[in-house]
Amino acid sequence: MRRSVHRSLWKDNFLIMGSTLLGLSLVAAFLLLFGISLVDIGRIVAEVPPWVFLVLAVTIGATVIAGSMKWQIAVRALSKESQDVPLSSAILATSFGVLLGQIMPIQIATATARAVVGIRENISAMSSVGSTIYEQLFEVLVLMAMVTISAAALLFRIHWSVLALAALLLITLLVVSTGVATSLAARALSVVVKGVPAFLKGPVLRTEEALAACSNLDQNIVARMTALSVLRYILMVAGAVVMAKALIPAADPLTIALAFPAVQIAVNVPVTPAGLGLVEVTWTGLFLAAGSIAKEAAIAAVAMRLMNFIGFCLFFVPFLLLCAVRFRKPFP
Numbered sequence: 238m239r240r241s242v243h244r245s246l247w248k249d250n251f252l253i254m255g256s257t258l259l260g261l262s263l264v265a266a267f268l269l270l271f272g273i274s275l276v277d278i279g280r281i282v283a284e285v286p287p288w289v290f291l292v293l294a295v296t297i298g299a300t301v302i303a304g305s306m307k308w309q310i311a312v313r314a315l316s317k318e319s320q321d322v323p324l325s326s327a328i329l330a331t332s333f334g335v336l337l338g339q340i341m342p343i344q345i346a347t348a349t350a351r352a353v354v355g356i357r358e359n360i361s362a363m364s365s366v367g368s369t370i371y372e373q374l375f376e377v378l379v380l381m382a383m384v385t386i387s388a389a390a391l392l393f394r395i396h397w398s399v400l401a402l403a404a405l406l407l408i409t410l411l412v413v414s415t416g417v418a419t420s421l422a423a424r425a426l427s428v429v430v431k432g433v434p435a436f437l438k439g440p441v442l443r444t445e446e447a448l449a450a451c452s453n454l455d456q457n458i459v460a461r462m463t464a465l466s467v468l469r470y471i472l473m474v475a476g477a478v479v480m481a482k483a484l485i486p487a488a489d490p491l492t493i494a495l496a497f498p499a500v501q502i503a504v505n506v507p508v509t510p511a512g513l514g515l516v517e518v519t520w521t522g523l524f525l526a527a528g529s530i531a532k533e534a535a536i537a538a539v540a541m542r543l544m545n546f547i548g549f550c551l552f553f554v555p556f557l558l559l560c561a562v563r564f565r566k567p568f569p
Contacts (some may be wrong), residue, residue: 261513263513263517264513268535273536281484281540282544293480293545297548298556310322311369314315316364332549333354343511347373379471380409387496409534440480450521470510477494478490481537520537520541
């Protein structure tokens with residue numbers, strides 16, 4: 238038993254290290270391809286006005302807080318005892334998930350960080366992970382809606398006001414259908430569980446119970462989680478527009494906003510940590526399509542990751558110090 242656990246842990250660590258090395262290799266090849274040095278990146282970031290980093294700290298901090306509130310709602314709604322996570326602990330867990338997401342796929346990083354903090358708040362790791370998966374489902378729904386709207390806008394040149402209304406209607410449709418989809422999945426598992434091997438019945442039954450609980454959630458809860466997901470998306474778009482305009486003044490904000498879903502897809506592909514390498518290639522392609530020079534586009538793409546991390550640190554470090562002073566428990 239112990240040997241199989243060690244083998245599993247070694248395999249997981251190997252996959253995480255392989256993912257990180259792949260991302261770093263992609264970035265290194267990217268820098269060599271465009272003839273970019275770290276000095277070039279440092280120089281352009283140093284020229285960015287301080288207020289840009291302040292805006293990034295605010296938008297990133299608000300994004301983390303909104304995600305933490307979603308997790309709070311999911312834990313309270315899905316747990317049988319209506320357990321609660323203090324907002325400070327939820328923010329801490331989500332922030333550590335962002336940090337871990339620099340070295341492993343963000344989905345695994347967020348679930349792991351929340352599971353550790355959840356145990357400290359007397360919430361089981363299974364509950365923390367399950368509620369994290371459920372709250373991130375709304376991120377996927379919003380992203381699907383934005384991909385559809387952006388594709389329509391770029392192909393048919395639709396006015397932004399029409400796009401905003403279409404996005405709202407599409408998100409509403411997706412949210413309404415979520416309950417139906419989870420209910421059908423739960424019923425399917427109730428049939429499947431009769432034929433699965435004995436060792437799989439436990440996990441399948443727990444999954445069925447979780448899906449049934451999700452399908453029976455109050456619509457007010459679903460609406461709140463959807464609203465927070467939309468808010469997170471808007472904040473991320475705002476941060477991306479601010480960074481792009483600071484690095485490439487000629488960049489069009491609407492074009493950046495419409496192209497942002499492509500970047501989010503690259504971020505969420507569980508191949509490299511936070512889409513390392515994939516995001517840089519995506520941003521470069523978008524900047525080139527908008528008319529930027531190749532090297533300028535590539536430098537801006539790499540600089541945006543560095544600026545994003547600096548903005549996160551400007552939010553997280555003061556929050557961590559506040560936890561240490563006020564709550565005297567900064568670490569999970």
